[in-house]
Amino acid sequence: MKCDRCENEATVTDITRRQGVVIERHLCEKCASEAGVVAGGSPEPSALVPQKPAVPTCPECGLAITEFRQGGLLGCPACYKAFEATLAPMIERAHEGATHHIGKTPRCKLARSGPAREAVVGGVDEQVERLRLLKRQLDDAVRAEQYERAATIRDELRRLGGAADPATP
Amino acid sequence: MPSPAGPTPPDGPVPTGFTAEWLRGEGADADVVISSRVRLARNLADEPFPGRASAAQKKKVLGLCRPAVLDIPGHTMVWIDLHDTSPFERTLLMERHLISKQHAKGKAKAGESTPEGSPRAVAVAADERFSVMVNEEDHLRLQAIRSGLALRQAWEDADAADDAIESHVELAFSPRFGYVTACPTNVGTGLRMSVMMHLPALRLMGDIEKVKRAAADMNLAVRGFYGEHSDASGDFYQLSNQATLGKSERIILRELQDEIIPRVIEFERAARKTLADKRRTLIEDQVYRALGLLTHARMISTEDAMQGLSMVRLGSTAGVLPQLDRALIGQLMLMVQPGHLQRLVGQAEQERRMVARATLLRQRLA
Numbered sequence: 336m337k338c339d340r341c342e343n344e345a346t347v348t349d350i351t352r353r354q355g356v357v358i359e360r361h362l363c364e365k366c367a368s369e370a371g372v373v374a375g376g377s378p379e380p381s382a383l384v385p386q387k388p389a390v391p392t393c394p395e396c397g398l399a400i401t402e403f404r405q406g407g408l409l410g411c412p413a414c415y416k417a418f419e420a421t422l423a424p425m426i427e428r429a430h431e432g433a434t435h436h437i438g439k440t441p442r443c444k445l446a447r448s449g450p451a452r453e454a455v456v457g458g459v460d461e462q463v464e465r466l467r468l469l470k471r472q473l474d475d476a477v478r479a480e481q482y483e484r485a486a487t488i489r490d491e492l493r494r495l496g497g498a499a500d501p502a503t504p
Numbered sequence: 505m506p507s508p509a510g511p512t513p514p515d516g517p518v519p520t521g522f523t524a525e526w527l528r529g530e531g532a533d534a535d536v537v538i539s540s541r542v543r544l545a546r547n548l549a550d551e552p553f554p555g556r557a558s559a560a561q562k563k564k565v566l567g568l569c570r571p572a573v574l575d576i577p578g579h580t581m582v583w584i585d586l587h588d589t590s591p592f593e594r595t596l597l598m599e600r601h602l603i604s605k606q607h608a609k610g611k612a613k614a615g616e617s618t619p620e621g622s623p624r625a626v627a628v629a630a631d632e633r634f635s636v637m638v639n640e641e642d643h644l645r646l647q648a649i650r651s652g653l654a655l656r657q658a659w660e661d662a663d664a665a666d667d668a669i670e671s672h673v674e675l676a677f678s679p680r681f682g683y684v685t686a687c688p689t690n691v692g693t694g695l696r697m698s699v700m701m702h703l704p705a706l707r708l709m710g711d712i713e714k715v716k717r718a719a720a721d722m723n724l725a726v727r728g729f730y731g732e733h734s735d736a737s738g739d740f741y742q743l744s745n746q747a748t749l750g751k752s753e754r755i756i757l758r759e760l761q762d763e764i765i766p767r768v769i770e771f772e773r774a775a776r777k778t779l780a781d782k783r784r785t786l787i788e789d790q791v792y793r794a795l796g797l798l799t800h801a802r803m804i805s806t807e808d809a810m811q812g813l814s815m816v817r818l819g820s821t822a823g824v825l826p827q828l829d830r831a832l833i834g835q836l837m838l839m840v841q842p843g844h845l846q847r848l849v850g851q852a853e854q855e856r857r858m859v860a861r862a863t864l865l866r867q868r869l870a
Binding site for chain 2: 395396398406407408409410411412415416419422425426429430431432433434435436437438439440441442443454455456457461462465483484487490491
């Protein structure tokens with residue numbers, strides 16, 4: 336292959352990424368040195384090819400997000416945490432815009448305290464955020480006169496220990 | 505490949521009778537609703553999902569789930585290791601709606617294939633109203649089934665069994681996504697409620713597409729007699745909820761049981777009434793043609809038998825064939841399936857099976 340800048344044989348491949356676009360250049364050693372691609376001498380070719388960005392992988396089961404994209408199935412319960420950013424919008428689309436679970440909770444875990452309870456209702460920050468969201472949903476439901484839905488959200492608030500007075504909307 | 509030589513039932517725990525709960529033709533609205541089914545997807549907290557697990561990990565899951573499933577109160581559960589069964593036995597289980605097609609096949613991970621598939625099981629209650637698939641797409645798939653429109657009873661059954669299982673094993677649950685599942689389309693409640701409906705009059709009136717569109721608008725899935733990727737053999741359709749996140753079990757139940765399904769039932773009944781009142785000859789012609797086929801054919805395929813039984817069932821509920829028993833029709837719907845027929849006449853070539861099917865129908869409907 337010829338050098339992109341002169342007639343010499345290209346011996347160096349330079350791959351860079353600018354604003355998300357991958358730019359591939361093939362240069363001879365001289366031009367590469369001039370372009371600042373090779374900073375003196377001839378470094379190992381591997382040093383010139385930037386490492387591919389690592390594919391997000393679940394630390395628990397080793398599933399790569401690309402495998403999920405192909406097969407549509409996750410590898411283990413921990414994948415939901417590992418790929419939350421990718422999964423959340425996908426899940427929202429699949430479930431009519433829903434973002435959070437409302438409904439049954441493992442009853443044994445709920446009855447416990449400490450980490451076992453946290454595994455079900457989340458940590459303190461998560462609970463505060465969730466309560467805020469639920470209260471907003473409750474307001475929306477009441478305003479739209481969706482009383483059945485409002486009742487469910489109230490149940491959920493009570494479950495999380497955040498409902499003060501069921502009479503207030 | 506092991507296969508039974510004759511009509512004797514296979515030894516072992518696989519149920520082989522000729523009635524199944526969901527085909528009794530009893531219960532509320534049984535003129536239109538065949539059966540109601542509730543499915544809960546559950547997973548163990550610290551194990552990879554079956555699709556990613558090694559054979560050893562799957563065996564471990566079987567070991568963890570077995571005591572939990574066998575201890576469910578109110579049911580006498582029978583455990584069947586499917587990797588130890590013959591394809592014939594698995595076909596019987598599938599035709600009875602106790603396992604899915606996918607579970608019958610039991611595809612193992614690449615490089616781990618065994619003739620009878622990967623380590624997996626099903627536990628079946630003696631009355632077949634309740635079953636649990638282990639190591640299907642999720643570790644646990646609980647299923648409660650009832651004749652007629654009875655989602656509430658089926659839900660209560662599945663809910664109680666879920667509580668019992670949870671007291672034995674640690675279930676995977678996320679504060680945000682609820683019960684987590686191998687496929688993100690099942691997260692949240694992990695709940696799928698489906699109703700198998702018989703809608704022949706809507707088809708005859710040309711309104712079935714309208715129902716399908718309305719169902720899609722309400723985010724319901726419409727599937728055939730044997731679930732995903734099966735066609736609506738004999739005008740039987742399964743309607744089920746698609747969203748499982750952000751709606752509580754109570755809401756999903758109420759929407760289907762009290763709002764949507766009753767509307768479809770009324771739609772079908774109105775179509776039957778129109779046919780009976782205004783197009784009596786058309787409905788009689790369709791029903792008697794079907795009866796003629798079923799009672800005179802010498803060879804018949806599963807599809808033709810199901811279509812004929814569908815029309816005859818319509819006749820029995822629309823006053824054309826009032827003497828015909830719905831439970832018998834339900835029984836025949838199961839008996840004409842390839843596996844159940846084989847159980848009756850032994851393994852046979854397709855042509856002999858078609859002859860046996862026609863003979864069976866002639867005898868039973870005579």
